[in-house]
Amino acid sequence: MQKIATTHLQPGMVIARNVFSADGVLLLSAGTVLNNIYIERLRLLGLSSIYIQNPLISQLSDSEIIDTIPEIVREETRVQAVQVVHTAFQNLATTHNIQTRQFKETASMIIDEVIKNNGAMIQLTDIRSRDGYTFGHSVNVCVLATMTGVQMGYSIPQLRELALGAMLHDAGKMLVPKEILVKPGPLTACEMKIMQQHPDLGFDILRRQSEIPLLSAHIAFQHHEKFDGSGYTRRLGRTDIHEYARIVAIADVYDAITSDRPYKEGILPHEAYEIMMSLADTHFDPAILQIFLSQIAVYPVGTVVKLNTGEVAMVIRVIPGLQTRPTVKIIADENEQLLKDGRELDLTKHLTTFISKVFTETEALHFSFITPVR
Ligand SMILES: [Fe+2]
Incomplete structure (x- = not known):
């Protein structure tokens, strides 16, 4: 299995993993042989890359080695989680309220699967369509943070607080004007200031939900703080930042730099590893970063x-x-x-x-x- 840019797809290639739209609708299933019509549609949908069966591996006749890469979280769980986040975040923009029950169920499901697959490594970066970035990102950050929490020996109640806060860390973005949120170019100083209010806005909504633990709300509040005190919203540093938020800050940046964005392919895992290492002490808590990076395949299977x-x-x-x-x-x-x-x-x-x-x-x-x- 190999991830390739949709610009390089050719008729005859075989899809290796199901392809979903941002709202979880199955677009093409694994095993489908691509033709020009499918390729054109995938590009129009804004998908930057998909997984195809690796013809090189078939030639080398050891496909069983590569094509059984274990997933940390089942595809169905991931898709369901993305749907929950998508629906809830869209409602949040109009109602300023959040359906907590579904979030709690989804977080529990992710925790169960991460515990079951403890020891597996992150091999694949996620694939999502252009509009779905925030939703897929929320779920990825939740999975990455939960994996780290499991490695750190957290109890189930702690993992619940962490997973819920990680999934909701960017909830405040739904209250940022859409033209700023999806602006393709760099933001002006004024727009940046508005964008940087999202931890505050998220905290304000989440802390008023009786079903959401206050510490989960604090993850949203503190996820852009940096270990050296140079972040925002309150320029907290070191252990003044809650440990949960220090974990989520790492997962957030890792997923952002390895994900494909409009017109930009994500960087490779070994480059991401170097970037993350270079931010130890300044941006991230070095002890947590070490635990986090121990779960990342620097050279994923198939590289x-x-x-x-x-x-x-x-x-x-x-x-x-x-x-x-x-x-x-x-x-x-x-x-x-x-x-x-x-x-x-x-x-x-x-x-x-x-x-x-x-x-x-x-x-x-x-x-x-x-x-x-x-
Ligand atoms: Fe954020």
Whole structure:
């Protein structure tokens, strides 16, 4: 399975994961063979990329390794959660109220699945259509924050407070004028000031809901504070920021930088890892950041990389805690000639071999169209 930009789709490619619209409607199901009409529709819907079955893997005949990447949260759960957030956030803009019961049920479902899959790593970035960014983002932040809470040994009541606050962290954005919220270019100083009110606006709504714990409301209030005190709304620093909000701040930025946005593809996980590391101490609590990053696959399964030997390889296995040293399968020699039966290399054991370059999804696709030579 491979994520590729919709601009690079070609007829005959096979969809590997169901494609949903922002409001959870199934657009195309896994297994569908793309034709020009489907491709055109996907582009019109504003989807920047989708997952396709990797023809390279089929050529290498070990598809079972790649195509069974475990999901932290089931697709149905994710879609249902996005629907709940979508409906509730749209109502919130007009009623200034929130249907708490559905949020609580969704948070519990996510917590159950994250606990069940404890130890699995985040391998895939989510895919959503242009309009759905805030809704998909809310759910992703909830999953990432809950995973971190589980790693930190939180109790179920603590996880409930964390998950609920994480899902609702941007609720205040629904009260920001839409033209500012979806403005494609940079915001003016005045618009920025209005945008930066969203933690305050969210807190104000959430703290008045009797069913929502006050600490969950504080996540919305504090999620843009920075560890060194340079954030907003109140320039809190270090432990003055509640631990839940310190977790959500990390999940929020990670999901934002790895997600595809209109006209911009998300950056690759190893680049995101470097960016996040560079923000330890200033932006983020370094201890929590370390726990968070230990769950992220720096080189997700399926990534095509160049080794310092000049050979091209594909990541086929990742061990938590040793994410920078995955097991790879050599797929092409140093002249980029595809090999039919390349060897496997466990980089935790071959310490002089390292990854020197990561091919983008589009570059990696190029290898799919070369015929193996030996
Ligand atoms: Fe925010």
